[in-house]
Amino acid sequence: MATRAEIIEAAWEQVRASGLAALSLRDLARSVGMQPPSLYSYFDSKNDIYDAMYAQGAQQFLDEQRAATVATDDPLTALKAITHFFVEFCAADVARYQLLFQRTIPGFEPSPASFKISQDSLAELATLLARCGVSDPAMVDLCTAIGTGLADQQLSNDPGGDRWIRLIDDAVEMFYAHITSKVDKPKRRRRAR
Amino acid sequence: MATRAEIIEAAWEQVRASGLAALSLRDLARSVGMQPPSLYSYFDSKNDIYDAMYAQGAQQFLDEQRAATVATDDPLTALKAITHFFVEFCAADVARYQLLFQRTIPGFEPSPASFKISQDSLAELATLLARCGVSDPAMVDLCTAIGTGLADQQLSNDPGGDRWIRLIDDAVEMFYAHITSKVDKPKRRRRAR
DNA sequence: CGCAAACTCCTAACTATGTTAGGAGAACCT
DNA sequence: AGGTTCTCCTAACATAGTTAGGAGTTTGCG
Numbered sequence: 001m002a003t004r005a006e007i008i009e010a011a012w013e014q015v016r017a018s019g020l021a022a023l024s025l026r027d028l029a030r031s032v033g034m035q036p037p038s039l040y041s042y043f044d045s046k047n048d049i050y051d052a053m054y055a056q057g058a059q060q061f062l063d064e065q066r067a068a069t070v071a072t073d074d075p076l077t078a079l080k081a082i083t084h085f086f087v088e089f090c091a092a093d094v095a096r097y098q099l100l101f102q103r104t105i106p107g108f109e110p111s112p113a114s115f116k117i118s119q120d121s122l123a124e125l126a127t128l129l130a131r132c133g134v135s136d137p138a139m140v141d142l143c144t145a146i147g148t149g150l151a152d153q154q155l156s157n158d159p160g161g162d163r164w165i166r167l168i169d170d171a172v173e174m175f176y177a178h179i180t181s182k183v184d185k186p187k188r189r190r191r192a193r
Numbered sequence: 194m195a196t197r198a199e200i201i202e203a204a205w206e207q208v209r210a211s212g213l214a215a216l217s218l219r220d221l222a223r224s225v226g227m228q229p230p231s232l233y234s235y236f237d238s239k240n241d242i243y244d245a246m247y248a249q250g251a252q253q254f255l256d257e258q259r260a261a262t263v264a265t266d267d268p269l270t271a272l273k274a275i276t277h278f279f280v281e282f283c284a285a286d287v288a289r290y291q292l293l294f295q296r297t298i299p300g301f302e303p304s305p306a307s308f309k310i311s312q313d314s315l316a317e318l319a320t321l322l323a324r325c326g327v328s329d330p331a332m333v334d335l336c337t338a339i340g341t342g343l344a345d346q347q348l349s350n351d352p353g354g355d356r357w358i359r360l361i362d363d364a365v366e367m368f369y370a371h372i373t374s375k376v377d378k379p380k381r382r383r384r385a386r
Numbered sequence: 387c388g389c390a391a392a393c394t395c396c397t398a399a400c401t402a403t404g405t406t407a408g409g410a411g412a413a414c415c416t
Numbered sequence: 417a418g419g420t421t422c423t424c425c426t427a428a429c430a431t432a433g434t435t436a437g438g439a440g441t442t443t444g445c446g
Contacts, residue, residue: 021214022299025433037434038395046433101349104297106215141346142360142367148349149342153334156294156341167335174335174371178363181370218404230405231424239404 004042007032008052015053015095021105023049047108050099054110057096058117064089065121075132080172082128083147087168090151097155101148139179146171197235200225201245208246208288214298216242240301243292247303250289251310257282258314268325273365275321276340280361283344290348294341332372339364 010031015023025046029036043049068085072078090097098104100118110118129140150171154164203224208216218239222229236242261278265271283290291297293311303311322333343364347357 019299021297024431026431034394035396036432037397037436040434041394098297102295102297103349104214104291104295106212138360138363141357142364145342145346145357145360145364146339147342148345149338149340152341152345153338156296164334164338167331167338170331170371171335171338174367177374178367178370217402219402227423228425229403230407230426233405234423 004052007039007042008049008056011049011053012095016093020095020098047105050105050108051111051114054099055114055117057100058114058121061089061100062117062121062124065124069128076173076176078128079132079176080169082125083150083168083172086147087151087154087165091154091165094155094159097151134179143175146175197245200232200235201242201249204242204246205288209286213288213291240298243298243301244304244307247292248307248310250293251307251314254282254293255310255314255317258317262321269366269369271321272325272369273362275318276343276361276365279340280344280347280358284347284358287348287352290344327372336368339368
């Protein structure tokens, strides 16, 4: 009766309710009407379940990132759209955020296949940013830092609220003003001694 | 032979080596020359050990934050000092960062006494920021988001390196330009419909 | 069809975990 | 000196992930 997809869906529910690290194979098995060892017909180990969840989350990220891309010539509008997508994607599911973006499960790291999905997302993000005039790698890093910072604070200190989400537009305007001013007056930093 | 302090120190070593969530009472006991149940003479539970570590980490944060405060009239210099302290404090110890700033251990949350230390730190931080001209709560939130974003990216994607640490000055200048420009031309946002 | 391989699910059991029970011996305090 | 408390032990328990091994069903192919 239970398929891989059903098990993963049940795992998401459990993880959203009790926390990512609190996933229990016994509870998971019962919730799909199985005995615990029967899960091993579908997955090699608990970490293999995490890996399947990781792959699914990364794919959602990739799909939704593409869907969130707006067709506009205004870099600021595009940047805001990207940042909104990112922060709200993270805020929508703490457990998914922890799984994808934090390394919190002791023995777990994504398989190469799953990790590749994440890397593809990152590559597309870099392309999007470049199209907005953000091509300096340092500015890409700064931009991702702003995004993760907003997401992290939102999840840590106001889960379910919008205390940091409502700062997104302001933050992006700040960042955009910064990179455009840099183009005008470059080489402000002094040479190393 | 072993005291509370020795046990906590050994716990930090184990946690730094194997990850925060991988702390094992058996390994911990052996590393201080005890049998596992003997730890219960010093701590009520594993989470009680985490709590003691949390308190110690929060105290370190408070102390080092005070030490990092520079006596200067220049808000930008002061802001840079604060941000440098914060990001480098986080980057210095992943496990400590996870314990203090992320909620990753399933059943753990800090005791009121331990949490108070964190709140005191935050209150002092707010005072410091206010002295730099950052008094709007939204701008305080934006500032902390930038700090945690830099720290989070540094730890997640370049642990031990300086890929985001070296962006700190630039990020603070960006933020400072943002808040000063807001003072000059306020009320840029249009009224809600 | 017939038969073997593969799949799905089970019970029983192994190892490791945090934790409790209960007791022996040392240290401390009137 | 005598009782209390502290420190540490062994034995044991519940729960976790996992493995072994075997039923019953499904599937693939001659």
